[in-house]
Each structure stands twice: as C-alpha cells, then as structure tokens.
Amino acid sequence: MLEGILGVLAEGGTVSYSDLARALDVDHALVRQMVEHLATLGYLRPVAGPCREECRTCSLEASCLSGPENTWTLTEKGRRAVRVTGRTAV
C-alpha cells in the first residue's frame, strides 16, 4: 500500500489525495494517514501548508497563495526508496 504511493511518486508529477485513493482503492482518510505516516518515517516532507518554515520571513505570508492545503514531496530517503520501489512495485 505504502509502496503504491511511492510508486505513483516514482512516475513524477503531482497527485491529489483523491487520485491516490482511486489508485489504491481506499478511502481518502486512509490516504491522508498513509501520507502522514510516510512523512513520520522520513520518506516525505511537507513543502507547503500553514506551518512551512520558508514563509515565516515572507511579507506576503499573511496573504499567501499557497493556502491551507498540504503538499508533500519526497525526501532524499524517499527518492532512494522510490528508485527501488519504482522498479519493483505497483
């Protein structure tokens, strides 16, 4: 299941939680949990969202276009795993 998410990321591009839910035939809530779990394990990290570090010094922070949505990307560890997973899974 988690390798399914990494496998989708191996193909590059942006996927939404709904895309992943459809691809893995699970509920949206489970996708969110898995994504957060992969982040806890160090495979993903947040790139946008309310707590993003880089935005703290930006004068537009209070009116930022990035909005409240969460966006995640692979960490170096995640990229390494994707290189393996991309070949073996999904």
Next chain:
Amino acid sequence: MTEPRTIKVALAGQPNVGKSTVFNLLTGLSQHVGNWPGKTVERKEGTYSHNGTSVHIVDLPGTYSLTANSAEEVIARDHIIREKPDVVVAVINASCMERNLYLVAELLALQTPVIVAVNMMDVAEQEGLKIEPQVLEAALGVPVVPMTATRNQGIRELVEAIDELTRDGASYQPKRPEIREDHREVLDDLRDLVVAYVPQPYPADWVSLKLLEGDDEILRMMQDRLPEDVWERVHDILKEHEDAVVAVASGRYDWVGRMTRAALVRPGVGQVTLTERLDRWATHPLWGLLVLVGVLGLVFFLTYSVGAPLQGLLETYVVEASAGFLTVALASGPPWLLDLLVNGVLGGVGTVITFIPILIIFFAVMGLLEDVGYMARAGYVMDRFMHLMGLHGKSFLPLFLAFGCNVPAVMGTRVIDSRAGRLLTTMLVPLVPCTARMMVLAFFTPIFFGGAAPLVAWGLVGLSLLVLAVSGVVINKIAFGGERAAFIMELPLYHLPNWRSICLLIWQRSLAFFKRAGTVILVVSVVLWALSALPTGKIETSYLAGVGRLLAPLGSLMGLSWKMMVALLTSFVAKENSIASLGVLYGAGGQASLAQTLPAIMTPAAALSFLVVQMLFIPCVATVVSILHETRSWRWTLFNLVFLLMVSFGVGILVYQVAALVA
C-alpha cells in the same frame, strides 16, 4: 469457598475515541488515578465484578501506534507485554475506522487477545457510514462490540464479550496483518537469528518485526543481549533492508484496507459530496482547463471593466489635479523643481498609484478564488503543463499572480520548494504580462490597429505566454537537466468565502504595493528624470537621449526610432512610463495628440514590433530588485535581464521583418 476469578483488562485506543467514557462506565466509582512509574503520564485503574469475576482494568494512554515514538506508546506496549493482561480492549472510533484500525493491527501482533470496541456508532451513523459489526468480526477474527458509550449503549455487550473471551479462548482466531510478501523471508531469517536471545516476556515474532521496523528501543535491547557476531549479522540485514519499515507498515495498511472494504459502507455508493462533484469538472484534464480559461477570462473582464474606469478617474482627479495644483503652487519656484515633481515623481509614482483600483479588484477576485478553494485546483490542472518545464503546478500560482504585478509574484515563488524550480519560475515571471503592461497594450493597440485591437492584444498576450513556455522548456533542459519532481497535494474542500479574510488579503497586498511605490519606484523615477533633464534641461539633448541614440542601430532592425527605444528604456522604471515618455519625446502633450502622431510616423509592422518588445522586455525595476532579493544572486539577476533583452529584441526583430515582408 473458592477465590473469585480475577482477570486483567487493558483499555487501548487512540486519543479522542471515547476511551475514558468506556472506562468510567465500566468502573464507576471504583477508580484509582496515579502516574505510570517514572513518568508524568496519568495512569487510571479500576475494577468491576461480573458473573463472579473481578475485573481489573487499566486505562492505557491514548496512542496512535505501538512504535517507540512517544512515552505513551512505550507505556502502552510495555504494559501489554510485561503485565500480560488477559484481554486488551481496543476502543476505536467508528467514524474514522481506518485511522483507528492501524493500532488494532499493531495490537494483534502481540500475543494478548484483543476485543475491538467500535465506539461512537452514533457519530458514524450521522455521517452516513454503515458499519457491519458481524462482517468486521468475521474479517478480523476477533470479537467486535458496537458501542455508543456516551449513551451507555454496548457496555453490557462489552462486559459479556470480555467474560466470554477469557473463559473460552479457543474460539479466538485473529487474522493478523502480514508483512509484505517480498520481506517475509528476511523476517524469518531475522527471527531465526534472534529467537534464542529474546528476553522473556517479549514475543520473538514481535521483536523481529520491531527490529525490521527500526524500533530504537528494541534495537538497543537486542544489541545488549546478542553476541557480537550475531548482532553484526542482524545489523547487516537491517542495513540492507532499511526500507523494510515500509513493507511492515504496508502489510498493516493492506490489512486495514481489506477490513474497511469488507465492513464499512460509505454513504450510498454513487452519491458524492459537493466537492467531489465540482472537482469532476474543475480537475478534469480537459474540462478543468476550460474552466480555468473561463475563470481567467472572468478575472480579466472584472478587473478591466470595473478597474479601468476607476483608474481613469484617479488619473484625472489625483495625478492631473496634483500636477495642476503643483504648477500653480510652484509657479514662482525654480522650474526644475516643478519638472521634477510633475514629470519625475507624479509621472513615475503617480501613474503607478493610479493602478491601485485595478490591483484591488484583481486581488479581490483572486482572494475569493483562493478562499473558496479553487486556486489549489488551478495549480493542479496547470500541473501537467508546468511539468513540461520541469515545474510543479505550484509554479502556476506565482505565475498567475504575476498577471496582477510581477513583484508579489517573484516573492510568491517561495511557495516552490526546490531552488531550481524557484529560480526557473522567477526567471519566467517577467514574461507574464502584468496589469501595467496590459494597460500599455490597451493604450497602444487601438492607436495602431483600430478595430483589430482586441485581436492584436490577445495575440500579444498569447505570444508572451508561448515565449514563457518555450523559455521554460529550454532553461529547464539546459540549466536543470530536465529534473522532474513529484508531489502529493491535498485539495481543500470547497467552502463559502470568508469576506473578512479576503478584505485582509486585499489590504495587505495593496499595502505592500504602496510601500514599494513609495520607496524603490520613487527613487528610480527621480534618478531617471534627472537623466532625462541633465545636462541641458531638454530631453532631446539629455544623457538619456544619448543612450537612446546609441540604441538607434538596434532599433532600426525593428523599425523603431531612438525615441521609441528610450520609451522602452523608461519602462524599466514602470511599464506605463513608456506612454508618458512617448508623449514627452514627441511633444504631444497628451494622449489624444499622441494618438494622432504615432500612426502617422510608424508603420503597423514597427508598431507591432514595439508592442512585442514592450511585452517581452525586461521587467520594471521593482521586479528586478525583488528578483535580486529573492535569488540573492547577481549572476541570476543579470542572466534574467540579458535573457529577456535577447528574447524581446530577438522576437521583436523577427516580428518586424516578417510583418514588413508580408505588408
């Protein structure tokens, strides 16, 4: 007389699943509250009697899993392993079963029998979820008790289930999650290596699994107990399979997926929420794009149809009135001061300030789109195009903001994670026609092209975006090796707009714009005024004209006179300056006469090339300063300027030559 039977029960569950309510209902007043040994975590215990059995209950701290991530998780698992309760009651929230079942998957890996108490059935029902406890029981292979603890429903059944399971354990046949198939052999190897050294009461299977998961506490425990050669082999296996934690967790999620698919029916299949229904259109590869084009069209329509007349009013009643007032007030003062204030300050900053209505409306519409949740969809839809340039859909957001003003767009590139993506987006921002350029376009196209003006204007906007896309592909290939990133994006639910936050957004963005107009733009306006006035006081013989004449040979390739080239140069201060500059340079003294003069002295081919260069030219100084500030690199800032000069003049020459040939 026989001693009454005594059993031990542990209550496990995630925070906020109603575990405390279940505990209170079971134990009533016979509770004892203390702390877990050596921890500041609260420990609650209590007892109840049923069927001649005294049941001792320990309420474990709320945990999301049993990994050694927190003190609570360590307490919970240590209690189950060391104190060996007869039963663990896993309380789960029926309205978010998926999330809760992961903990159950972990509990099943321990040897203690588990009962699943599906609490908050009423909440699940309100949300339209249909849970089938019998099916879940069959799928899990463990007793399942549906409950609504807040209404005292299901407590009796839970007590019965505990009693039954502790009396007859033979029927307990849990279907445990398994590690992903490709890692089963590794797990077996690991178990064979460590089984002889696993201390009591830890189960060897569980310890092996936790080792493979990289659980720090278990790693330390086993390192202390394993002979050095065995530890080295274990260590080698773990190093080779450092991603095994994904395989272990995946096995659990597969299991959770199977359980929920079996026992959980979501609100009438086929019936979708409003967000999903809207997203079928808004995020569709084709329709989503058309929706986006429509939305953009609407944004421009509202901005210009409402903002442009207001801009005209400001021009008349603020800038021109101020100029008139200054002329009268300073009639007896030095002429250069009047010239500086009217042509330098009012001409530069004043003109920029008149754009505030257009910006406010643009920010308002954009803020509205953001607030209702559409902008995330716009980024998502644009993503596939952005990827052609090696950019994430998020790059679309700053690029879209650039339609209003390039300055906040450059600052907005901070939403992009990678430096490469941020740099590339920053380089492309000046190719997006900002409101000032659009105004220049709106001013010149009717003069040169009459009835065909709207077509020419949209063609020029299209050309800018085409050049942007081509530049993106080329810069990405050359500078960044075509790197392609991957992202997971959560699209927020659509919701009604919050007008307060939209007003706040408009205020903050407008304030940032005003600050820039009052600082950078003001200074550069004055400097450029000085260059156009010195040393003779006449623009024709000024330093600026000298520079313009140097550019004349280049201008001739595009059919542009030195005055047109100077007008382009002054647009460096603020795009709309090119209008004012031409007015001054051609001594027209106003827009009406400029509209008469220009068509007489310029061919349509030259006019077209002038507009093309204007659209693709280096951005205004405020944008350049922002680029320098954001990239913190002179090299990239200069590269951007040189690149844009080459592109604008290159395309300008091409357009002029082709148009002249055709004409």
